[in-house]
Amino acid sequence: MDVLTxxxxxxxxxLRSEHPDAWPxxxxxxxxxxxxxxxxxxxxxxxxxxxxELKGWSRENGTLRLGAGLTYTQCRQDLRDVxxxxxxxxxxxxxxxxxxxGTLGGNLGTSSPAGDSLPPLLVEGAEVELASVxxxxxxxxxxxxxxxxxxAMLANELIVAVRVSPxxxxxxxxxxxxxxxxxxxxxxxxxSADRERGELRAAYGSAGPVPxxxxxxxxxxxxxxxxxxxxxQPIDDVRGTAVYRRHALRxxxxxxxxxxxx
Amino acid sequence: MRITLTVNGEEREADVWAGESLLFALRERLxxxxxxxxxxxxxxxxxxVLLDGVLVCACLVLAAQAEGHEVVTVEGLGSDGRLHAVQxxxxxxxxxxCGFCTPGLVVATADLLARRPDxxxxxxxxxxxGNLCRCTGYAKIFDAVRLAAGAA
Numbered sequence: 546m547d548v549l550t551x552x553x554x555x556x557x558x559x560l561r562s563e564h565p566d567a568w569p570x571x572x573x574x575x576x577x578x579x580x581x582x583x584x585x586x587x588x589x590x591x592x593x594x595x596x597x598e599l600k601g602w603s604r605e606n607g608t609l610r611l612g613a614g615l616t617y618t619q620c621r622q623d624l625r626d627v628x629x630x631x632x633x634x635x636x637x638x639x640x641x642x643x644x645x646x647g648t649l650g651g652n653l654g655t656s657s658p659a660g661d662s663l664p665p666l667l668v669e670g671a672e673v674e675l676a677s678v679x680x681x682x683x684x685x686x687x688x689x690x691x692x693x694x695x696x697a698m699l700a701n702e703l704i705v706a707v708r709v710s711p712x713x714x715x716x717x718x719x720x721x722x723x724x725x726x727x728x729x730x731x732x733x734x735x736x737s738a739d740r741e742r743g744e745l746r747a748a749y750g751s752a753g754p755v756p757x758x759x760x761x762x763x764x765x766x767x768x769x770x771x772x773x774x775x776x777x778q779p780i781d782d783v784r785g786t787a788v789y790r791r792h793a794l795r796x797x798x799x800x801x802x803x804x805x806x807x
Numbered sequence: 808m809r810i811t812l813t814v815n816g817e818e819r820e821a822d823v824w825a826g827e828s829l830l831f832a833l834r835e836r837l838x839x840x841x842x843x844x845x846x847x848x849x850x851x852x853x854x855x856v857l858l859d860g861v862l863v864c865a866c867l868v869l870a871a872q873a874e875g876h877e878v879v880t881v882e883g884l885g886s887d888g889r890l891h892a893v894q895x896x897x898x899x900x901x902x903x904x905c906g907f908c909t910p911g912l913v914v915a916t917a918d919l920l921a922r923r924p925d926x927x928x929x930x931x932x933x934x935x936x937g938n939l940c941r942c943t944g945y946a947k948i949f950d951a952v953r954l955a956a957g958a959a
Contacts, residue, residue: 550871
């Protein structure tokens, strides 16, 4: 096994095209678990943690560009006012130690049905910025997520950023699990009451093969919890049953509506 | 592969396997067994160290990623043969039972108090939420944190 450590994005994209089997790694909070337990032995690791272009976030006109290397701690601290549901979700990821290392790009790359950043980003209509030696493309997050731990990124591409135009709508994130910290969601929900679009927007996690967006006109508030629960495609697994997950989504949606659309 | 990093203020070199964790390198290559190896998946916090001043689980950092960076382990907290204020507080309050979780908790507490010298109860709980004590000695651990905060 090799570790390739590029210093610039250009160098990283070149290495990515030359070593399509190499696993990208940044915070390592998912990848190291695979390595530590000998579940995978990739031929090489592409260490993205030294690339300045992937760090931090910036504002371009009304759009936020969140670097793939943005950590949950940074989301929590810096985005509390502009993307409150994402900030709340980041606060529920693992422990402070995990939040200090884990990145948005990693959460997207892993594409777990339980990825905590995904529902809030879906609600805010985020786009994933992918790059390769051939150039850049942007994919709506809804299209990027194609299955459990599967996404639309090609073998020569890297996730470089997430683009979001914050709605400014009241929004929240909620998650059900055995305790408040260190929990992989049994079910999760981000919701916004977007008065400008006249829309309720919710996205669930851990209740289907991919986190998914459900919308309805503001006026259909009364039936929205049922609509979210029905849209979900949960399964029975070690963390909970399908029936419980649907029930949890109904409860979470009702609570989130009280919080955001009172 | 060979890496060079700063550990507890000293430049160190280590020959590591490409896929090994910083925790393994610290314990098995650099002779620093203070950081404990337990869950290897970021659940228990017993391997907590500071990487460039940021609290992380050493089990989830690739050793190769520490190349050129600065690591502080529990061994590096005290100075001049004296315990760090947090270590002293753990001794004073009897916050150590079997002792396995102690190094991680000491590092996590030192990190918390460096950022929040006078943390609230909720801030303490949240800051230490990723450090498990299987003896369940949390009450005295919390006493230690409050004592260290008062002493700082």
